[in-house]
Amino acid sequence: MTPGTTPRLDLVGALTAGGRSRRFGTDKALARLEGRTLLEHVAASLEDCRVRLLVAPPGRYPLPGWLPVPDTRPDEGPLGALEAALLAAERHVGPGWVAFAGVDLPRLTPAYWALLAGARAPGARSVLTLDAAGRAQPLGALYHTALLPHVSALLDAGERRLRLAARDPVTVPYKAITWVSPQALHNVNTPADLAALERTP
Numbered sequence: 001m002t003p004g005t006t007p008r009l010d011l012v013g014a015l016t017a018g019g020r021s022r023r024f025g026t027d028k029a030l031a032r033l034e035g036r037t038l039l040e041h042v043a044a045s046l047e048d049c050r051v052r053l054l055v056a057p058p059g060r061y062p063l064p065g066w067l068p069v070p071d072t073r074p075d076e077g078p079l080g081a082l083e084a085a086l087l088a089a090e091r092h093v094g095p096g097w098v099a100f101a102g103v104d105l106p107r108l109t110p111a112y113w114a115l116l117a118g119a120r121a122p123g124a125r126s127v128l129t130l131d132a133a134g135r136a137q138p139l140g141a142l143y144h145t146a147l148l149p150h151v152s153a154l155l156d157a158g159e160r161r162l163r164l165a166a167r168d169p170v171t172v173p174y175k176a177i178t179w180v181s182p183q184a185l186h187n188v189n190t191p192a193d194l195a196a197l198e199r200t201p
């Protein structure tokens with residue numbers, strides 16, 4: 001956010017960075033695309049959020065202006081990181097909406113988050129985008145802090161699939177996403193995924 005301006009999104013931004021990057025081979029958060037790390041790309045998309053949380057192992061990634069949040073359950077993957085994000089959001093801001101992003105979506109944009117924020121509806125507790133095949137995307141999604149007991153119960157039961165976190169979802173069609181942010185759902189899991197993005201700036 002530029003000094004002197006007010007945040008434009010009533011969302012808590014939460015960027016999760018951790019895991020093993022097994023498919024990428026090296027820490028993908030620190031992989032570079034067009035002069036910036038993937039971590040920095042995704043962080044830039046969330047700059048307009050009222051509070052910004054970096055859910056990551058303590059001290060692993062420097063990200064000025066972001067509140068460091070350790071995993072509540074280290075090495076439990078993105079579902080564990082979502083629990084940490086919802087808890088921290090509730091503690092720092094109170095009940096409300098969290099924009100939850102991973103480092104593997106470097107083409108997320110402020111317009112993408114604004115679209116999701118605008119799609120929130122009464123009674124909804126999550127907002128997910130649909131990919132070209134109509135599958136709901138659990139990273140790059142909005143979750144309400146009211147989902148915390150559900151997410152904790154999943155983890156307590158040994159569940160690790162992030163896609164089970166969403167409840168009472170609103171979905172945003174793929175066409176709407178590609179209109180505002182054409183490459184937003186391009187996921188980087190491997191060096192080949194990153195190379196494909198480099199070829200299509």
Ligand SMILES: Nc1nc2c(ncn2[C@@H]2O[C@H](COP(=O)(O)OP(=O)(O)OP(=O)(O)O)[C@@H](O)[C@H]2O)c(=O)[nH]1
Nearest residue numbers: 017018019020021022023055075076077081102103
């Ligand atoms: N805070 C936190 N983030 C995680 C953890 N595991 C994965 N992530 C993040 O969650 C997002 C999706 O990660 P995945 O691609 O599912 O897992 P990964 O470990 O990064 O990669 P693979 O080993 O290839 O599966 C990325 O932003 C990761 O940095 C974790 O245990 N804690």
